[in-house]
Amino acid sequence: MGVRRWIEGWPVYRQWTRHDPTGHGAAAQSRVSANLTPRTAGADKVVKSICPYCAVGCGQNVYVQNGAVTQIEGDPDSPVSRGRLCPKGSASLQLTTGSAREHHVLYRRPHGTKWERLDLDTAMDMIAERTIASRAKGWQWEVDGARTRRTLGFASLGGATLDNEENYLIKKLFTALGAMQIENQARV
Template structure:
């Protein structure tokens, strides 16, 4: 390591250069010159949407070696114009948290322990239960013969953590299935 010289002090560099205000190149250290943002080393940049609320702020997700290294606001987003709230700005921690569960877990009725399932098995279980609930609770007509064409066996309570487009698709799915009990927690 080279020995530090007093000639490298910022005030001495300022006096030796034309940087009279001391806000230019004379106050920048060699370490600062060599520092680069971790976003410049990213292999890929992916556009995404913040997962926390229904606002739908745009995010730029920086990926290196198949791992998220930084998440920033997307300046091209017409919704947030590059800004993120504190939760959105910290969403990289959500992705890379050590305690994040990445397996599908299932606990059978009255069982004490959870068991891991593969994704296809879990999706099939949900689909089978959805279809069975619709079939079992289907109502074609009321007592007076008026057409109902609905099911009371399926209800949906959406969350504010999904954006408007996802809520729209959920509403379309449940309406097409005949459900009429569709609500969003943001309204409750």
């Protein structure tokens, strides 16, 4: 009796006796896997998103339960990735729930050795002040007699995860500020 039960539990035997020769159906399930529930079963809602890692823009389904992200999977409705994610995209849950995620601004003063916390308003004011000062210090009205109205005091290097609209707005901003060096990592 024990041998027969062992043979009937064998996946190849189940494939042929249950008319599942490819082993994609119930024949491939064990008793343990038949009782498993998906990690997404308890989600209150599913939010469509895009993977933040590269310029491909793979679609993601973000599963939320009680206001917290519980799982991130590939979006099968995405024409870009058709439900597939690379290893980095598959691990993107840690971006929201990982213990190494920072939830506040950190600043290290020039020649400093320690990071200090800043509130967002203070950090944004520091960025604005430094941008204005760099622009004023590096402003060029003319170069070799030709009117330029530009600054070489700062530059912009966009990330690969920015979409066309974001890149367009960044280009407009830095051009309006007079910057000359405006580049994007996705094109490099």
